[in-house]
Amino acid sequence: MPYRAPVTDFRFIFENVSDFAAVQATDRFADASPDMIEAILEGAGRIAEDVLDPLRRVGDMQGARLENGVVRTPDGFKQAFAQLAEGGWIALSAGQEHGGMGLPISITTAFNEMAAATAMSLGLCPLLTQGQVEALEHHASDEIKQMYLPRLISGEWTGTMNLTEPQAGSDVGALTTKAAPNGDGTYAITGQKIYITYGDHDMAENVCHLVLARLPDAPGGTKGISLFLVPKLIPDDQGRPGVANALKVVSLEHKMGIHGSPTAVMQYDGAVGWLIGEQNKGMAAMFTMMNNARLAVGAQGVGCAEGAYQHALAYAQDRSQMGRIIDHADVRRMLLTMKADTFAARAIAVNCAVAIDMETATHHESWRTRAALLTPIAKAFGTDVGCDVASIGIQIHGGMGFIEETGAAQFLRDARITPIYEGTNGIQAMDLVGRKMMDGGEAAFRLLDEIEADAERARADLPDLAEPVWQATESLREAVEWLVAQSDMRTRFAGSVPFLRAFARVLGGYYHMRAAMAEKGQGPRTKLARFYVARLLPEHAGLLTHAMAGAEDLYALSVDELAA
Incomplete structure (x- = not known):
């Protein structure tokens, strides 16, 4: 069935189940008027329904592929990404001084959920770019900001985060990627990173990698890690993508779900990079991006739950077994569980986002600690609910849920990564x-x-x-x-x-x-x-x-x- 964006639910949560009115009352977000928020939510709903939803199955069936060193995305992804970029959807919360809309994270969270419910594989690209934008806004030099932020925000370029290595997963301190000073303010980055979402693709003209690496004589563990910005194509003085950097995609992973999203093994062979933030303080800078991403991944889980619920509800209304199955008590129990848990997870995510917005607007310690407390809950519960609800959706379909053609299984296959990445x-x-x-x-x-x-x-x-x-x-x-x-x-x-x-x-x-x-x-x-x-x-x-x-x-x- 076609996806229906839960705009009414978001509006209700913003107005009645969160302190979003307090966000709108701050000087920082004074422009986020009720009329503007309504227009943004309606617009996000339309692009999810009309542009992204038709690509859910296409992305799953075709997948991303590496051909002669070039990563190609599924049919329609490039055109859809262009529409996202043209509409300003790539980084809604980015600062206005570099071309963003400066909207509350609460609104970006709603958009991220809708994108995950429809074409999660495609929605991952702007999600990673959002995180990189925030990291650069907080930690990059003015020169880097002026060069990269307008192009990331516009969707001309996209961003990634490079943490994991074959021997360094959750233990980031074990990484071995090296950064050597070039003597001109840049660094030569050498090493291999795995599980890099959208490490390369054909939807934008440049891909910008945030890479954790270790400088010579740096302390061991996480205290000796620095963060570097390493573009695929090195920009010239005018900001035009120039010569190719010394990096490449070694391979793409074959995954259980999110097939349309290229998950790359990246090799850096003395690639030119620029230090972001202070030496040996890379984890602090990267955590700016990761905390943003953890809430966003929680919203992805909620999106998978919403999509699975709508899919199962439509099937239960149409399927007859001793009468319509929607009239059977156990099917009602499953549908109500799906709906109730999806609302709970969505409300937790929105309240977490509101706390982040209030911290941004007021700098009050109480809002900082509230956001910090809710972030792991929003991420973990939202993604667990995504898997649980998607699994229930398969059960409602019965044997047909186990058949790929119904599309029920894709919600679970896509959702299953969310309790794992961005911190298990x-x-x-x-x-x-x-x-x-x-x-x-x-x-x-x-x-x-x-x-x-x-x-x-x-x-x-x-x-x-x-x-x-x-x-x-x-x-x-x-x-x-x-x-x-x-x-x-x-x-x-x-x-x-x-x-x-x-x-x-x-x-x-x-x-x-x-x-x-x-x-x-x-x-x-x-x-x-x-x-x-x-x-x-x-x-x-x-x-x-x-x-x-x-x-x-x-x-x-x-x-x-x-x-x-």
Whole structure:
């Protein structure tokens, strides 16, 4: 079935389930008027429906390919990317001084979700460029900004991030790529990087790589890593792509999903690069890009969930087995689970984006810590929901879901990468219980206080929602108190994944409750909230029991016993 952009849902979340009005009230985002936001959302919805959605299946079937050293994208990708560039969709939140629209990240998050729901393989290209733009805005010299940012923002050039090496995945500090000074302010970059999304393609005239590498005599580990900008074609003084740099695509990966997106093995043989930020401070600069990307990947998961839900709903309405299958209780359970979890994940992503926007606009520490707390939850829960909902969608299709021609399986195959890249969901959970709890849980407690205050206000009109949400929040509070009391990080890490999931479950209940409050307990969102609170929110109790079980049983079996 054709995709229908969830513009109404985004509008509702912005107006009722987040503090987006506070973003619009800031001087930084004063131009983001309701009329402008409405126009942007409607425009994003149209381009997703009319331009991107027809390419979902094309990209999956044709895939990207490497021919005689040239990477070619599927039919229609180049023309669609040109439309994205012409419409200003590549980097909506980029600064106006270099040609961007300066819109809130909240709006970019909505666009990224719609792109993932329709043509995720194509949407990855602007997503990576968005992250590179933000990294250069924060860390590059004025000369680099003037040369690269206008061209990245316009879509003339695109960006990548190069972290992973064959021996250095999540352990970035183990990388061996080298950077040697050339004596003229540039550096010679030598090494190999893997899993480079859109490492090369035929949709733009230049590809600009942000590459992590190690300078001579740099300290070991992550403290000795620097960041370099390495273009495919070295620009001349006028900014025109000039001579080819000493880099190449060695091969493209054959993947489970996102076939239309070229995932390259990149080889750098003394390629010319420019230092971004300070020497040996590359990880700090790259994390600017990665944090942007983590929220964006969470939105990708939500997009996959939305696409899978719409696909399954249409099938359930048409398919007859002892009557329409949509009338069967278990099919209803599956559809409601898909819809309720998609809303919860979308609301978490938007609230995370709002926190980032408020930090950008106000520089208040409370918004910085809120954004930091929500980022790993938005990334991990959004991508887990994408996989879960896509899997349920296959189940609703029955045997036909296992047949590629129905298109149901593609949502799961595409979604499955999202819990892995930009920091696995296990790493997100470790980040949540580790770095994000170094404040003794203060940021978490502040959020829990807000949830309980809203639940108190809802008790009179919505007691069947408010009381379970309040009780679940108290249980989560007790878990946070237990967690921050643990000095052994292995104990924290042992339960980190169920803890993050439980936190997301409670947030989902809260945002569903706020949706019901907005329609005063009368309407379809209230009915959906009652389903979530009655059937999905209770999972938090078992998850928290798991989270506080400690690490002893995880290590009780020896490696030999595991292998027996």
